[in-house]
Amino acid sequence: MMPDIVMKNISKSFGEKRVLDHFDAVLHSGTVNCLLGASGAGKTTIARILCGLETQDEGTVTGLEGLKLSAVFQEDRLCESLSAVTNVSFVANISREQAAEALLEVGLRTSALQSAGTLSGGQKRRVALVRAVVSDFDLLILDEPFKGLDDDTKNLVIDWVRDRIATKTVVLITHDEREAQRLGCSSVIRLS
Amino acid sequence: MASIIPDKRKRKKISWWSVVVWLAVWQVVAMAVGQNIILASPIEVARTLFALMKTGSFYASIWFSFVRIAAGFFLAVVVGIAFAAGSYRWSVFENLVEPLMRVIKSIPVASFIIMILVWISSRSLSIAISFLIVLPVVYSNVLEGFRQTDFRLLEMAKLFRVKPARAVRYIYVPQVMPYFKSACTVGLGLAWKSGIAAEVIGMPLGSMGEQLYQSKIFLDTPSLLAWTVAIVLVSYAFEKIVILLISIVQRKVVR
Incomplete structure (x- = not known):
């Protein structure tokens, strides 16, 4: 069992702007942890610090050592010239058939073979989600993962994700409490 | 030889009629000059090219x-x-x-x-x-x-x-x-x-x-x-x- 991730006294500024000011949080292992907060509260900065893409100015993060990470970024970050299937298979290191099957489960059938650049915003978001969820990971960070999805698709996708993340450590960043509840969030951290 | 930034617009294709126009201009100028040494006509050049190809x-x-x-x-x-x-x-x-x-x-x-x-x-x-x-x-x-x-x-x-x-x-x-x-x-x-x-x-x-x-x-x-x-x-x-x-x-x- 992996240990909890402890963020202690984290501060981060970008130029003059202080985004995080002595932020503390414990992200419980094996559960869905939700970071709730309005825009500009520093949610994405926390996600980037957890991903190792940003370094905090002050404070410590423990429990991340040796973890395999996976993430849905705020942007989709897909290779636009590649098909949806290739985007998933090359990153997640799975076969094209497995990738196609996973995409089908979130409602992407024919579009799975289209290049990502030709997909709609909602379709791209689902490709990014599938890529993150089918990858091998210890910690999954989801930064506004369901944005751009209509209600029916959102429910379908949330249920699909929930079924695949049992016993995994997940950090969900959102401003929609209903998403957090439906995903089975057990711990909520509110940012002001 | 400066760096070339790829142009995303489609490259314009050469139209056949513009080629014909320029060949005609070449032919007229060559005929006006009237000396192969100074300017050979396209017909003469084509004839020479076919001869070379043999x-x-x-x-x-x-x-x-x-x-x-x-x-x-x-x-x-x-x-x-x-x-x-x-x-x-x-x-x-x-x-x-x-x-x-x-x-x-x-x-x-x-x-x-x-x-x-x-x-x-x-x-x-x-x-x-x-x-x-x-x-x-x-x-x-x-x-x-x-x-x-x-x-x-x-x-x-x-x-x-x-x-x-x-x-x-x-x-x-x-x-x-x-x-x-x-x-x-x-x-x-x-x-x-x-x-x-x-x-x-x-x-x-x-x-x-x-x-x-x-x-x-x-x-x-x-x-x-x-x-x-x-x-x-x-x-x-x-x-x-x-x-x-x-x-x-x-x-x-x-x-």
Whole structure:
């Protein structure tokens, strides 16, 4: 069992702007942890610090050592010239058939073979989600993962994700409490 | 030889009627001049070209020049890509290579030709010249392509622990390819121009450049223009084949 991730006294500024000011949080292992907060509260900065893409100015993060990470970024970050299937298979290191099957489960059938650049915003978001969820990971960070999805698709996708993340450590960043509840969030951290 | 930024607009195709118009203008001017030595008509040039095509030496000359210019071009592509990758990866390497590229870009082709003629045989001259002329074009464009690679995709690859070979294949290749194609299109034209110029000065026996020079010596303008047309056609065909090959490789590598 992996240990909890402890963020202690984290501060981060970008130029003059202080985004995080002595932020503390414990992200419980094996559960869905939700970071709730309005825009500009520093949610994405926390996600980037957890991903190792940003370094905090002050404070410590423990429990991340040796973890395999996976993430849905705020942007989709897909290779636009590649098909949806290739985007998933090359990153997640799975076969094209497995990738196609996973995409089908979130409602992407024919579009799975289209290049990502030709997909709609909602379709791209689902490709990014599938890529993150089918990858091998210890910690999954989801930064506004369901944005751009209509209600029916959102429910379908949330249920699909929930079924695949049992016993995994997940950090969900959102401003929609209903998403957090439906995903089975057990711990909520509110940012002001 | 500045860096070429790929134009996303579709390249305008040449219309057949504009070719006919310019050929007609050429024919009218040639008829007005009335002297083959000063300006041969397109009909006369075509007649000379067909006559040349019936000789074995015509194809031997094309093969002689083609093999050498193509070798210089492909060598420049390989070295240019390797240098660009090295410069992208290590700034020390870039600091080392950059002055060399700037010097190669600034030195006139004629100076290169004369200098290299001192060192190597005229038979290999067009390899060296086309290599030197194409190298900075490929280097600067491919390096620019590397630099324009979306850093967000690179962050994504790092987070997901994507193996370097896969990152090259699926992230770098699609991003660099438009820059590489532009470099090849420009580089191929330059390779032929500089390679033939080198042959005209170095006069290796049996080359297209030597045939051009002979035409000049004998004031055989129809032959001079016929050889020029042949060079343009071979160069154009070579460019089309190379771009087609690149597209095929791209499709195979990145699906």
